Amino acid sequence: MENCVFCKIVTGEIPSAKVYEDGEMLVFKDIEPKASVHLLCVPKEHFALLAELTPARTALVGRMLNVIASHAAAWGLSDGYRLVVNQGESAGQTVHHLHIHVLGGEKLGW
Ligand code: AMP
Numbered sequence: 194m195e196n197c198v199f200c201k202i203v204t205g206e207i208p209s210a211k212v213y214e215d216g217e218m219l220v221f222k223d224i225e226p227k228a229s230v231h232l233l234c235v236p237k238e239h240f241a242l243l244a245e246l247t248p249a250r251t252a253l254v255g256r257m258l259n260v261i262a263s264h265a266a267a268w269g270l271s272d273g274y275r276l277v278v279n280q281g282e283s284a285g286q287t288v289h290h291l292h293i294h295v296l297g298g299e300k301l302g303w
C-alpha cells in the first residue's frame with residue numbers, strides 16, 4: 194500500500210535489518226528498540242488489524258507465530274520473550290500494517 198512504511202520495507206524501498214524472510218512474511222529489527230532484542234514480524238500482504246482476518250490471513254498469523262517460536266533461540270530469546278500486537282490508535286499503533294513485536298533478551302518489566 195502506498196505510503197506504508199512496512200510495505201516499503203517488504204519491497205526493499207526502505208532498508209531494514211532482516212533476520213528472517215519467506216514468501217509470506219518478514220522479520221526485521223525495530224529501528225527504535227524497546228528491549229535488547231526487539232523484532233517486528235510482518236505479513237507481506239498489507240492489512241492493518243486482526244479485525245480484518247480472513248481464513249487465509251488467520252492461517253498466516255499462525256505461521257508467523259510458528260516462525261517466531263522456532264527461531265526464538267537463534268534470535269537470542271532462549272530465556273523467554275514477549276509478543277505485542279498493538280491494535281488501533283488508543284493502543285499506540287503507529288504503523289497501520291499488522292505487526293507482531295517480539296521483545297526479549299533481558300528481564301522485561303511491564
Ligand atoms: P506500533 O506502535 O505498534 O505501530 O509499532 C511500530 C513500530 O515500528 C515502532 O516500534 C517503530 O519503532 C517501528 N518502526 C517504524 N519505522 C521503522 C523502520 N523504518 N524500521 C524498523 N522499525 C520501524
Ligand code: ZN
Pocket residue numbers: 194197198199200201238239240289290
Ligand atoms: Zn503496508
